[in-house]
Amino acid sequence: MSDGFSAAQRAALAALLDALVPQSADGRLPGAGELGLASGIEQQLGAMCAFTAPGLDALDARARERGASGFAALGAAERAEVLNAHAAADPGFLPGLVFQVYSAYYQHPRVLSGLGLEPRPPHPKGYALEQPDLDALLAPVRARTKLYRDV
């Protein structure tokens, strides 16, 4: 058995991405589908693709029952309906995939920018962090008597 997905499964996965994380209403955050995450997720899944592939096939099958050529051919509302129906029938299908999608999506530079972050790792630039007025903030604590026991 191949480690990767078939062409049809890849098409279903690409369509699935936007169903899981669509574009935000204000347009600041892209849909997961337009970020080209599918190949990275397939690579990340590796041999585990074998466990995800039947679910992708099932989405296509459910789409065909509706007269479409596959899951990717459905509109957004129908994709959500099909996905909900399949998730209810096979509760093990989505959690692992959603983990992979969120993981890939929320480290993408466009998403970081959309969240108001600089699209970079923490190092080497780091972050500035404020020190509040500790004297004022600690005044009530300093006013207390000692809190530890003598021995």
Next chain:
Amino acid sequence: MADETVDVLIIGAGASGAAIAWSLAETRMRVVCFEQGDWMNPLDYPSTRTSWELERFGKYGFSPNGRGRREDYPINDGESPIHISNFNAVGGSTILYAAHFPRFHPSDFRVRTQDGIADDWPIDYAALAPWYDANARMMGVAGLAGDPAGPAKEPPLPPVPLGLLGETLARGFNELGWHWWPSDSAIATREYEGRAACINLGPCIMGCAQGAKGSTDVTYWPTAIKSGVELRTHCRVREITLDERGMADGVIYYDGEGRERRQKAEIVILACNGIGTPRVLLNSASARFPDGLANRSGLVGKNLMFHPYGLVTGIFPSALEGYKGPTGCSIISQEFYETDRSRGFARGYSFEMIRGMGPVGTALFAMSTGRVPWGARHHEAYAEIWDRTAGMVAICEDLPEECNRVTLDPALVDSDGIPAPKISYRLGENSRKMLDHAVARGREVLEAAGAKETVADAPLAPAGWHLMGTARMGRDPETSVVNEWGRCHDVKNLFIIDGSIFVTAAAVNPTNTIQALALYIGDAIKRNLADLFA
């Protein structure tokens, strides 16, 4: 063929091994340290990559069982609700620790006398105080003098900035009239002894790429090596060997190529943590010590203590900038530290504030708690928690119980074929009641700080960071493994200096005390050199 005999062989280059190596360097004895791991390269740490948040699921994870590194050894912790977290490298678990660096309280050394439970230590706070001070200088401790929750101290560096998150939580404590204080942190808040200043990267617990965190590879080791200590990496000790008099005469170990070798030594010092040390002792059974080396008391491996953790996360109505700054170092509270029997349990706990999560961590937290759905409502729900979480952990004092123990697994072995440790642990009734109290108080203070919702997880499963008690110290050879300065009762040239020798666990992160003890024992060895084995 055996290598040349060395004067002192230290096993383990982590928190305690590094400290005692530095301490003994001035004797001009030939001091060699064996470390099963290697040097780490800070520029390889996850914070240098955008994928940094995910790497805690890989080779920078807490569990040695999940990392898949040859340098680690497997641990069977399937019979424990708390799973072992450690790291094997030069620096040991300080590579991944949060660098939260509090001291014990004086009462922590007198638990039997003060509270009628567990046992007293054979030493007291005053004996360790000068070594806490020395350790603060070597590790570079940031903090603020004047804390009414403990004896006076003068941290050499200014405290880590609280940031908006720390300030928000501090106001919650003030609202309730509860104690809090800026955390003592082994973090260089300005340039210090060749270390760069902290730039608030965030994920200290996956290694500090800046080199500002006080892991012993960047604190004690450079100085110890400059002073003549030899540190050999990829040397994994299988057992300690004895001569015909019953004195330790060296070790059998495996080098990086898996070849079995011997090293002779006049003095052997174990610094392998509360799991690794009993493992070596139990693997060193012989005709003279059929139940494990230095185990005539039968206590090697017993009385394992963790700090059961309760994690409480608050979701706030506005942004906290929680992804900035050292994860575990902002403020501490010891409002509930000392015993108050009206709470329904003995001893107590500290609260340590935890900063917020990055974008991926937020999404996965949301997923695991069912807070953010996939689909049309995803972004709206995500926006309600992104950068709006702040957490706190309650670090509860565990009590020593002989049923909580480390043994050798009958089947599991490491990559060199050495039997691996097995953990048998169950949460005691006192710890359980304490966790319940702590979670309730944690929710209360987060709500006082403005949290609109709280989520709790206790005991926190991956929180087996603090490994203590499995070769306890004491004056009576019948009820302890080492004496009041770390020397094994049964083997006079064998010392133990890590968390194994703790008599009780206190309710704070133990690294500072482990290192102060190592310095204290190093001093005792130096003072007694003339008649060390008399």
